[in-house]
Amino acid sequence: MKKLIATFAAAVMALAIAAPAMAQTEARIHLIHGIPDTPVDVFVDGEAVFTDFAFGDTQDLSGLAGATLVGLQVRLAGTDTVAIDAGDVALPDSGNYSIIAHLAADGTPTIAVYENDTSAIDSGNGRLQVRHTAAAPAVDVKADGAVAFSNLANPDEAKADLPAATYSVEVVPTGADEPVVIGPADIALDEGTSLIVYAVGSLDAGSLTVLTESISGLGTAPAEVPTGNSPVDGGMPLTVVAGALVLLVAAGGGLALARRSH
Amino acid sequence: MRRFAISLATIALAASACSTPSQTPSEEVAAPQMTSTTVPAPTTTTPPIPSLSAEPGFDESPQSPLADRVASLDSALYDPQEHAVETPTPVTLTIPSLGIDGADIIDVGVTDDGEMEIPDAGRVGWYRYNPVPGESGSAVLAAHISFDGRPGVFRYLAELVPGDEAIVTLDDGTTIEFRVVETAQYPKDDLPVERVFAKDGSPILTLITCGGAFDRTARSYKDNIVAYAVPVNGAGNGIAG
Numbered sequence: 034m035k036k037l038i039a040t041f042a043a044a045v046m047a048l049a050i051a052a053p054a055m056a057q058t059e060a061r062i063h064l065i066h067g068i069p070d071t072p073v074d075v076f077v078d079g080e081a082v083f084t085d086f087a088f089g090d091t092q093d094l095s096g097l098a099g100a101t102l103v104g105l106q107v108r109l110a111g112t113d114t115v116a117i118d119a120g121d122v123a124l125p126d127s128g129n130y131s132i133i134a135h136l137a138a139d140g141t142p143t144i145a146v147y148e149n150d151t152s153a154i155d156s157g158n159g160r161l162q163v164r165h166t167a168a169a170p171a172v173d174v175k176a177d178g179a180v181a182f183s184n185l186a187n188p189d190e191a192k193a194d195l196p197a198a199t200y201s202v203e204v205v206p207t208g209a210d211e212p213v214v215i216g217p218a219d220i221a222l223d224e225g226t227s228l229i230v231y232a233v234g235s236l237d238a239g240s241l242t243v244l245t246e247s248i249s250g251l252g253t254a255p256a257e258v259p260t261g262n263s264p265v266d267g268g269m270p271l272t273v274v275a276g277a278l279v280l281l282v283a284a285g286g287g288l289a290l291a292r293r294s295h
Numbered sequence: 296m297r298r299f300a301i302s303l304a305t306i307a308l309a310a311s312a313c314s315t316p317s318q319t320p321s322e323e324v325a326a327p328q329m330t331s332t333t334v335p336a337p338t339t340t341t342p343p344i345p346s347l348s349a350e351p352g353f354d355e356s357p358q359s360p361l362a363d364r365v366a367s368l369d370s371a372l373y374d375p376q377e378h379a380v381e382t383p384t385p386v387t388l389t390i391p392s393l394g395i396d397g398a399d400i401i402d403v404g405v406t407d408d409g410e411m412e413i414p415d416a417g418r419v420g421w422y423r424y425n426p427v428p429g430e431s432g433s434a435v436l437a438a439h440i441s442f443d444g445r446p447g448v449f450r451y452l453a454e455l456v457p458g459d460e461a462i463v464t465l466d467d468g469t470t471i472e473f474r475v476v477e478t479a480q481y482p483k484d485d486l487p488v489e490r491v492f493a494k495d496g497s498p499i500l501t502l503i504t505c506g507g508a509f510d511r512t513a514r515s516y517k518d519n520i521v522a523y524a525v526p527v528n529g530a531g532n533g534i535a536g
Contacts (some may be wrong), residue, residue, distance in 0.1 A: 034352065037388050038365075046298035046321055063368065065371050067371075076359070077359050077361055079357070080357045080358060080359030080360075080361075081357070081358055081359060081362070082359045082361045082362050082365060083362060083365055083367070088372075089370045089371050089372035090367065090370060090371075091367065091368040091369065091371050092365050092366070092367055092368065093365060093366045093367070093368050094365055096363075096364035096365060096366070097361060097364050097365065100361075100364075102361070128385070140466045155409060156405045156409050156424070157405035157409070157424065164399070197404075197424065197532065212391060218373065218375060219375055224424035225424065225494070231371070232305075233342055242373065242501045243373045244371035244372060244373065245373050246371050250494070252424070252494070253409075254488035254489075254492035255405050255410055255422070255492070256408065256410050257410045257411070257483060257486075258410070258411045258437050258483075258486070258503050258505075258519055259411070259450065259505070259515060260413050260437050260438060260439045260440060260503065260504040260505040260519070261439050261440040261441050261442065261444060261447065261504065261505030261506075261509070262441070262442055262443065262446065262450065262510075262514045262515060263443055263444045263445075263514070264441065264509040264511070265440060265441045265446070265450065265509075267520060290343040293322075
């Protein structure tokens with residue numbers, strides 16, 4: 034239990050340090066439950082904020098941006114059993130964060146705080162962000178058969194902007210082609226959207242799977258709409274017209290000379 | 296750093312409350328008069344099976360005022376069916392006042408340069424990353440004014456006036472009628488992309504081509520000509536946007 038609390042404190046420390054550096058406007062803070070089979074209730078100052086928070090559930094904490102949660106406790110659902118006693122937790126007042134309760138590589142429950150990349154995505158692309166938040170060794174993430182991210186270990190993340198498409202995604206032990214520990218799964222990467230994929234669960238317990246969340250509205254319009262490469266003055270290119278004029282003038286000049294000579 | 300209020304003392308207190316079972320064997324012999332207020336030691340292996348009751352909260356715990364400031368969101372559980380729903384795509388365009396009758400529409404994306412892909416002179420491109428005509432937002436149809444010496448489908452787009460109709464058919468057989476409400480000509484650098492490529496808001500059909508002075512060296516036009524049209528029935532075609 035001490036290890037869990039220390040980890041959470043470190044995560045919140047990271048939050049507090051990161052927050053002053055953010056120059057964004059509104060905060061977006063989402064909390065994701067990434068531990069299978071462990072529904073919980075979340076208390077602040079002895080009062081329930083939300084209950085029956087179960088694996089895969091997401092809570093929007095953006096309305097608490099900048100607030101200090103006094104005496105935050107996570108209790109096993111329907112009980113007084115405290116799983117995490119975090120004390121006072123200060124949430125940032127700006128920035129885009131995802132907080133996930135997940136299993137560390139050794140299976141210990143912990144909490145990770147990730148800052149999400151909300152920079153503009155080039156037209157035609159989506160952003161894939163993968164986070165290793167599972168009790169499992171380092172993995173490679175393959176998209177359509179090719180390794181997209183290699184040697185990703187808990188709790189690291191990796192990301193790439195890719196052409197918007199549906200990709201067949203597989204997760205394998207790093208450096209290997211098998212076994213496929215997660216997938217194959219069709220993951221749709223929408224244009225202008227960041228898709229965040231969390232590997233969660235436990236390899237030993239056979240509960241490895243993925244959770245996903247999206248951040249949309251990051252796209253960029255095309256740089257130009259190039260809808261014409263030839264002129265429309267009667268349909269004839271100017272060079273042809275100019276050439277015809279020259280011939281006419283030459284012919285006219287020749288006639289005049291011929292006349293004068295008579 | 297003042298906001299970071301977790302103190303090590305608080306963590307230590309909490310840690311001692313969550314003591315492991317092996318530390319308190321003597322307390323298991325409970326005398327009848329003892330009222331234990333110690334929090335039972337949490338298990339670190341298999342958590343207790345959650346209550347079978349489906350009620351979302353318990354009446355005995357007061358609800359925090361913070362509860363109004365949080366909201367549950369869609370589950371993060373991966374649902375492979377979520378993107379399996381096929382949306383229809385536009386296939387033909389008719390603009391009677393311009394003599395455009397059933398011109399083919401194909402879906403297009405962007406080139407390696409980040410410009411919108413435009414099909415050949417005889418076809419219309421629908422920008423696949425913007426909505427389908429009739430959905431919320433701007434459905435973008437672009438065609439050449441002139442391409443490699445041939446007149447493009449939108450050769451006479453500049454002659455559209457408010458009130459002119461444009462009819463789009465989708466590959467599911469649906470037909471949607473639009474009515475032009477505004478036309479404009481912009482230098483290409485001043486194209487209002489937030490409006491032309493709006494992803495949400497009221498359904499708009501945006502028709503776009505080139506116009507203005509032609510630069511023979513660059514083989515391109517100086518301006519874009521745009522016509523904005525709204526659905527005739529006012530409410531779009533009911534496709535979930």
